Amino acid sequence: MGIGRRKWAAFFAVAVMGATAGCAGSDGGAGADGGPSAPxxxxxxxxxxxxxxxxxxxxSLGLKGEVRGEVPRTVDLHADRHGNCVGTYEELGATNEVVVIGDRGWVLxxxxxxxxxxxxxxxxxxDQLPAVEKAIEKARGKYVEYPAHEVLQYPGLNLCDLGRAFxxxxxxxxxxEEKGxxxxxxxxxxxxxxHGSGGDEVSVHVPEKAGSVPRGIDFVIGDAPALLELGDYDEPVRVKPPNRADIVSAEEVKGMNVSVE
Incomplete structure (x- = not known):
């Protein structure tokens, strides 16, 4: 499983380019040196x-980059507005796979x-080590099934819900203003x-010459700064649930949830 090869092609580039090319460079007149002024x-x-x-x-949208929360995570996800999401997230050097379809989610x-x-x-x-080891052996090589809303609460995976994420x-x-x-x-x-500053600052990365297709976005989701590359615009999210034989319930592996007082 995984996202597969990225096309990272902009389907709307041609349409937007014609509408905005003039905006990118022609609003200003000649500069003091006789050359074109900045937009x-x-x-x-x-x-x-x-x-x-x-x-x-x-x-639908592909999102690839970093979410800088308390524990930084990198994500490589493809999500749509129908509750489908597939991809990977990495934290502390560990890469995990995620699948979300409607109200159900699975994490490998x-x-x-x-x-x-x-x-x-x-x-x-x-004292909890025996229960943890038992749960680990049940989870190894299996997709742990959760209600989707539990998966989407996880920092980084909240990007799977495009409506709420943005x-x-x-x-x-x-x-x-143009920065950097x-x-x-x-x-x-x-x-x-x-635009904006502090926790309200948001940046979009667009083609230098013309067009407004967002190639990337930097913003705050929850309390975590997210720096993302964007692609797979409007491409179908091809996802299917794991085979039943490869699934264990969250209840079966709850021993992995260590409680420390």
């Missing part, structure tokens, strides 16, 4: 608003994750447009 702030705000509108309108914990549970119990709750992002902005230097990825250079 006016209003043009940056218009372009960022268009990018946010596109982002909120996608039916990697061996490093399972061993970290054993180490934690051995160090902080040795709910607090503004639909439009009245001001924006253009960056290149996959042969394309992008610029960062930023």
């Amino acid at each position: 006016a702030p209003v043009a940056d705000a218009r372009r960022m608003s268009e990018s946010l509108t596109l982002l909120k309108g996608y039916r 914990y990697g061996d490093k994750k399972l061993e970290s549970s054993r180490t934690f119990a051995k160090t902080y709750a040795p 709910a607090k992002l503004p639909g439009t902005v009245s001001s924006a 230097n253009p960056r290149a990825k996959g042969g394309e250079r992008t610029v960062q447009l930023t």
